Amino acid sequence: MNKNIVIIGGSTGIGKAIVERAALDTGNKISVFSRQEELMASNFKSLDNVSVHFLDLEKIDANEFKENISTLNNIDILINNAGYLVKKDFEKLSHQDIIKSYQINVIGIMQIVQATIPFMTNKGGHIVNISSMGGFQGSMKFPGLSAYSTSKAALCSFTELFAEEYKDSKIKMNCLCLGAVQTEMLETxxxxxxxxxxxxxxxxxxxxxxxxxxxxxxxxxxxVSLSTP
Ligand SMILES: NC(=O)c1ccc[n+]([C@@H]2O[C@H](COP(=O)([O-])OP(=O)(O)OC[C@H]3O[C@@H](n4cnc5c(N)ncnc54)[C@H](OP(=O)(O)O)[C@@H]3O)[C@@H](O)[C@H]2O)c1
Known part of the structure; x- marks a missing residue:
């Protein structure tokens, strides 16, 4: 494939599996970000084309992030996979629960996209946001997910707005709303x-x-779901 790929939230679950799949194409160069830098270093130690970096979407240092991705030169693919799920009855959600959900699931992703644009402008690139069926209009909803699913819906909306604003550029953005996948997030x-x-x-x-x-x-x-319709 020979692509330069950035994966946000690659330490566990689906993100870890994306890194492992992308690394099979040995021409790819992959930079992975999450808070658990040591875990990622251990997970991917046998993969020569993977580098790991600390990133906390609640406290983004844009300069540090840009420095880390600058080694890739042009970025072909950015996968925004990181996510945070709080499940609580609506009246029990704290202000902090709601702020944290929006910071990690939407605002932090928007900041990462802003920092990545300069590395995509020459050749162009594809940004893929990982949302949820819970944030997809008209899908079945579940109690306790109002902070999580509304923030994922905002990520969908951001995708449409970004694509409109950058439609004449070579940067494309799409959003995948995942159905259930057997990970720790789902099991919890x-x-x-x-x-x-x-x-x-x-x-x-x-x-x-x-x-x-x-x-x-x-x-x-x-x-991206087997549920009907
Ligand atoms: N599993 C499902 O059924 C399902 C369904 C629909 C959508 N999704 C979405 O799929 C994505 C992956 O979920 P998963 O099930 O694989 O869950 P997961 O194993 O909990 O993975 C979440 C990832 O997000 C990262 N992350 C969380 N908070 C972060 C922060 N503050 N800064 C940087 N990274 C952060 C985690 O890394 P660190 O903890 O190392 O920071 C981890 O790599 C999420 O966006 C989720 O909403 C999952």
Whole structure:
């Protein structure tokens, strides 16, 4: 593939599986970000084309982030996979719960996109935001997810607005609204629920989409789910 790829939130679950899938194409160069730098270093120590970096979406140092991605020169793909889920009855949500959900799931991602644009302007690139079916208009909703799912809906909306503003550039942005995937996040929120997909299956879908669809789609909100309709 020979792509320069940045993955935000690659330490666990789906993000870790995306890194492992992307690294199989040995021509790729992958920079992975999350708070758990040591865990990522240990997870990916055998992968020569992966570098790991600390990033906390609640306290972004844009200069440090830019310095870390500058080694990639042009960035072909940015996958914004990081996410935070708080499940609480609406009246029990604290102001901090809501702020944290929006900071990690939307505002932090917008800041990361701002910092990445200068590294995509020459050749162009594909930005893929990872949202949730919970944030997809008209989908089935679940109690306790008002902070999480509204923030994921905002991420969908950001995708449409960014695509409009940058439609004459070579940068494309799309948003995947995932259905249930068997990760720790899902197991904590819905104990005992059996998801139809493993992180590895979803990671392959996301990687293939990010690698191939930027030339065809822009500003699209795509449900990735077996649920009907
Ligand atoms: N699993 C599902 O059923 C499902 C369904 C729909 C959508 N999704 C979405 O898919 C994405 C991956 O979820 P997952 O299930 O794989 O959950 P996960 O294992 O909990 O992964 C979440 C990732 O986000 C990162 N992250 C969280 N807070 C962060 C922060 N402050 N700064 C930087 N990175 C942060 C985590 O890294 P650190 O903890 O190392 O910082 C981790 O790499 C999320 O956006 C989630 O909303 C999942």
């Amino acid at each position: 929120a819905f104990p005992g629920f059996k998801a139809p997909h493993t992180p590895q299956q979803m990671a392959k879908y996301i990687y293939d989409f990010a690698s191939s669809q930027g030339d065809f789609l822009n500003g699209k909100i795509i449900p």
